Amino acid sequence: MFSGPNDPETMQMILLDTALDCMRQHFPEAHALLPAAWQKLTDPPEPHGVLPRVSYRVGPPQALPLLGELAACRDLACEATQPLVDTLVACRHGLSWQQSYTAKHGFDRSYLDHYGWINLISTEGPFFDDSLRLTIGYWGAGLHYPQHKHEPEETYCILAGQAVFHSEGLAPRLVGPGDWVHHRSFQLHAIDMQPGPLLALVPWRGNNLDTISSFAVG
Numbered sequence: 001m002f003s004g005p006n007d008p009e010t011m012q013m014i015l016l017d018t019a020l021d022c023m024r025q026h027f028p029e030a031h032a033l034l035p036a037a038w039q040k041l042t043d044p045p046e047p048h049g050v051l052p053r054v055s056y057r058v059g060p061p062q063a064l065p066l067l068g069e070l071a072a073c074r075d076l077a078c079e080a081t082q083p084l085v086d087t088l089v090a091c092r093h094g095l096s097w098q099q100s101y102t103a104k105h106g107f108d109r110s111y112l113d114h115y116g117w118i119n120l121i122s123t124e125g126p127f128f129d130d131s132l133r134l135t136i137g138y139w140g141a142g143l144h145y146p147q148h149k150h151e152p153e154e155t156y157c158i159l160a161g162q163a164v165f166h167s168e169g170l171a172p173r174l175v176g177p178g179d180w181v182h183h184r185s186f187q188l189h190a191i192d193m194q195p196g197p198l199l200a201l202v203p204w205r206g207n208n209l210d211t212i213s214s215f216a217v218g
């Protein structure tokens, strides 16, 4: 089925397997958001052996400008997140990088050149689930992710870098690799990439997983 360690399918499976294993070992609160079927895939851990049993579709790679600065995250990880950060950096040119926001949403070129994300699990693949979305997102140093909200609950598992989270009802807090931040459904939140950058593994659970965030305050 697989032609070698550098083919896109194997690369994608190793990346997902490494991400699930990182959550199981180091972010149990985030791992608990996963549907039982995904939790079972990593318990007990079988190195890449269980993933061929799930459906997937690996699309063509898609590059974004952030790829030029992603490798620096290897020096900004912690022991718990290093394997996933290293795997992501090694695979980065074979992945489909995307952006939710455009100039139409008020994001200028200086933001869009330093931001992007990939889906690991989503309604559109590469691994499929209708009730869960698992992404890895990157935001460059100095960016401000404006206050927004969305229906799915989410947990940021910080993989590398540091940022200040502003979550409705809580004091601002600086977080770094190994930390996690949970947002309830429709809880307002904003992020300052200070000092930045920020690389995070983010599971989302709930309705409207593919709906763009609302920036309306309220």
Ligand SMILES: [Fe+2]
Binding pocket: 150, 154, 183, 189
């Ligand atoms: Fe969010």
